[in-house]
Amino acid sequence: MDQSETMPQTDVMGSVLDTFVGYNLKRAYMIVDSDFRAVMADKALSPRVFSALTLIARVPNLTQSDLSRRLGIERSGLVAIVDHLEGNGYVRRVPVPRDRRVHALCATDKGIALHQEAVALVRAHEDRLLSTFSDSERQQLISLLQRIRNISEKDEA
Amino acid sequence: MDQSETMPQTDVMGSVLDTFVGYNLKRAYMIVDSDFRAVMADKALSPRVFSALTLIARVPNLTQSDLSRRLGIERSGLVAIVDHLEGNGYVRRVPVPRDRRVHALCATDKGIALHQEAVALVRAHEDRLLSTFSDSERQQLISLLQRIRNISEKDEA
DNA sequence: TATTGTTATACTCTATAACTATA
DNA sequence: TATAGTTATAGAGTATAACAATA
Numbered sequence: 001m002d003q004s005e006t007m008p009q010t011d012v013m014g015s016v017l018d019t020f021v022g023y024n025l026k027r028a029y030m031i032v033d034s035d036f037r038a039v040m041a042d043k044a045l046s047p048r049v050f051s052a053l054t055l056i057a058r059v060p061n062l063t064q065s066d067l068s069r070r071l072g073i074e075r076s077g078l079v080a081i082v083d084h085l086e087g088n089g090y091v092r093r094v095p096v097p098r099d100r101r102v103h104a105l106c107a108t109d110k111g112i113a114l115h116q117e118a119v120a121l122v123r124a125h126e127d128r129l130l131s132t133f134s135d136s137e138r139q140q141l142i143s144l145l146q147r148i149r150n151i152s153e154k155d156e157a
Numbered sequence: 158m159d160q161s162e163t164m165p166q167t168d169v170m171g172s173v174l175d176t177f178v179g180y181n182l183k184r185a186y187m188i189v190d191s192d193f194r195a196v197m198a199d200k201a202l203s204p205r206v207f208s209a210l211t212l213i214a215r216v217p218n219l220t221q222s223d224l225s226r227r228l229g230i231e232r233s234g235l236v237a238i239v240d241h242l243e244g245n246g247y248v249r250r251v252p253v254p255r256d257r258r259v260h261a262l263c264a265t266d267k268g269i270a271l272h273q274e275a276v277a278l279v280r281a282h283e284d285r286l287l288s289t290f291s292d293s294e295r296q297q298l299i300s301l302l303q304r305i306r307n308i309s310e311k312d313e314a
Numbered sequence: 315t316a317t318t319g320t321t322a323t324a325c326t327c328t329a330t331a332a333c334t335a336t337a
Numbered sequence: 338t339a340t341a342g343t344t345a346t347a348g349a350g351t352a353t354a355a356c357a358a359t360a
Contacts, residue, residue, distance in 0.1 A: 024302035029186040031309045101341040144298040145181035152188045258318040
């Protein structure tokens, strides 16, 4: 009788958990996320605020609904983010005459400046954290992660 | 004068965000995490409870401190997880005579059975979600993610 | 003194539902 | 009716600090 059918193997060093993509994804995500927060703490930019500012700075006249779709978060969750950016003078909610329900999100000069500083800081943070990765390995990782992102876009369509 | 020095490029299709490892990591993580939760909902196993049960089932006589170090979460956060597993009869906190501070965590037969079902379900969930990945691509992704995990272990040491 | 498990607490991110004002 | 922005609320997950029991 094969014991493996009735009993899980004990694993002392390499855990079964390490064979799951999801577990490795989470652990890696938490490391990168936590380093990001440490680096950006004095700019008061969390990952989500950074992402929002980046899109607002680079895509003119985004609406909040556009932005929520792009970032994959709910409209309701975006309100606090835009409040924060507007409260610190990085972004303005500009009324749109042809549809008075929507606000166009426009980065101020101060917002553009912060965006540029922030991108440089985030690049430096990733360069340092991933200093043992070759350019090709880093690109490979990004491609594989984008494959996962694309799977879910297919499901939605 | 080079405009790229003073103005960020606008990006309409592929965003700068897509060039950051962290952003892709987060988006991919959220997709896998959300699919995991949907699949495991009727077993009431969140990712963290699944991970805890898996280690408890496979590593005999773990203490909570051991487990928290293995999972990379605080001891305080583990209490609710073990409470949940113990409350449902999957795990017992067994007193250890030689050190009365610690509890050995032991999976019950019911816990072992759930663990085995759960591992099969999680494997199926990843096989389905990553069905466009070859075995080698999947292993490559895991290896790259483990490289990130190892970076941080180095920092801790 | 240090460690184990625990409690209390708070913060971030996220989601859902319902509201309002427009269209 | 449907959509944009908003509010209220709740639920995970995480972290920090402090405590009692024990080493």
